[in-house]
Amino acid sequence: MRASVDRIIDITVGIRPFRAQGPRIEAEHRFGKTVVHHYGHGGSGWSLSWGSAQRALALVQTSGVRPGERIAVIGCGAIGLTTARTAQQAGHKVRLYARDRPPRVHSSAATGLWTPDSRIVTEAHASEAWTAGWEAMARASFKIHQSYLGLPSGPVEWHDGYVVADEDFDKPLPGHIGEPDYPDLAPRIADLRPRGKALQPGEHPFRTPQARRFTQLVFNIPAYQRLLLDDFARDGGELVQREFRQPRDFARLPERLVINCTGDGARTLLGDTSLTPVRGQTAHLIPQPEVDYALIYRGHNLVVLPRRDGLLVAAMGEHDFGNDDLQPDRAHSEDAVLRLAGLF
Numbered sequence: 001m002r003a004s005v006d007r008i009i010d011i012t013v014g015i016r017p018f019r020a021q022g023p024r025i026e027a028e029h030r031f032g033k034t035v036v037h038h039y040g041h042g043g044s045g046w047s048l049s050w051g052s053a054q055r056a057l058a059l060v061q062t063s064g065v066r067p068g069e070r071i072a073v074i075g076c077g078a079i080g081l082t083t084a085r086t087a088q089q090a091g092h093k094v095r096l097y098a099r100d101r102p103p104r105v106h107s108s109a110a111t112g113l114w115t116p117d118s119r120i121v122t123e124a125h126a127s128e129a130w131t132a133g134w135e136a137m138a139r140a141s142f143k144i145h146q147s148y149l150g151l152p153s154g155p156v157e158w159h160d161g162y163v164v165a166d167e168d169f170d171k172p173l174p175g176h177i178g179e180p181d182y183p184d185l186a187p188r189i190a191d192l193r194p195r196g197k198a199l200q201p202g203e204h205p206f207r208t209p210q211a212r213r214f215t216q217l218v219f220n221i222p223a224y225q226r227l228l229l230d231d232f233a234r235d236g237g238e239l240v241q242r243e244f245r246q247p248r249d250f251a252r253l254p255e256r257l258v259i260n261c262t263g264d265g266a267r268t269l270l271g272d273t274s275l276t277p278v279r280g281q282t283a284h285l286i287p288q289p290e291v292d293y294a295l296i297y298r299g300h301n302l303v304v305l306p307r308r309d310g311l312l313v314a315a316m317g318e319h320d321f322g323n324d325d326l327q328p329d330r331a332h333s334e335d336a337v338l339r340l341a342g343l344f
Ligand SMILES: Cc1cc2nc3c(=O)[nH]c(=O)nc-3n(C[C@H](O)[C@H](O)[C@H](O)COP(=O)(O)OP(=O)(O)OC[C@H]3O[C@@H](n4cnc5c(N)ncnc54)[C@H](O)[C@@H]3O)c2cc1C
Pocket: 013, 014, 015, 016, 017, 039, 040, 041, 042, 043, 044, 045, 046, 047, 048, 074, 075, 076, 077, 078, 079, 080, 097, 098, 099, 100, 101, 105, 106, 107, 108, 109, 110, 111, 112, 113, 114, 115, 116, 242, 243, 244, 245, 261, 262, 263, 264, 265, 266, 269, 278, 279, 280, 281, 282
């Protein structure tokens, strides 16, 4: 990895729409419409998207909307796009309304790892019933992501990766500062990917004493978004640029059923105080196609992904939870790149 700050070509900042009780997937009747709310996927939106969309569609199908009737989807991020595609596949015509479209949506700032358990619920809300529902969503989503493998633009790929650490892997890590406790959901879906393997000194090139190899699903976000938009248009989908300032604006839509996929935007639009913004910043280094492995520096919150559009270097900050500041902090990203360089 050519980890040097002069290779930074972009720094992106996005917001994870976190809800302590997990995503909101529920229908309500307002202004003579059925509104299916579908937002609040924290750090797991890309990973859980398809399974979550299937659950939202189940609410559409029990709403009395006619088969083939046109429905509205609000939002053009990971959740809006996959919900729109799922509705089309169920036979609906779909009109997608959004204030912003890729690459100006928070979903475009995602790193792109299969992380269905990242900031998706708090320990206190992860009941057995909730966890079983999450597992069903994760499994359904995983299956659909596999159908995007092997395509020329590479929207979904498998990559090996290394978790490296200065200290023993058995030593527990402190949680992120100022954040709630999250449940350990990973064992529920451990069968979905190969087991990690501890490497001995000499079996890896890193300066750290500890390293494990894992194999992980990676989303090349720009390619995935473009493919979803193209497929949506090919199947007759319409995309309309529109901002909704208050829920009453739904009443002006011609469609009887509206799926609200506004992500963090629901905080302002609906005044939903259950949403907490969680900021994330990523440096993009010039693409290095010869680097085909991911890297996680345990205890340093450093994640590096070998995406087709660049080598992505993400590092959590200390004040990201509850923070919706979209201003990039270059010094933070440069520090992350220098820490990465120190590993080799
Ligand atoms: C730095 C970072 C890294 C991440 N990494 C990963 C990862 O590796 N794997 C993973 O699975 N997930 C990851 N995530 C999480 C994932 O990106 C989110 O869960 C996902 O983006 C949520 O998608 P969304 O469609 O709900 O929201 P958004 O992408 O924010 O889309 C919302 C849409 O609604 C529209 N909208 C909002 N308000 C209004 C309004 N009032 N009127 C009209 N339109 C409106 C917006 O314009 C936009 O089109 C990451 C997130 C961040 C920020």
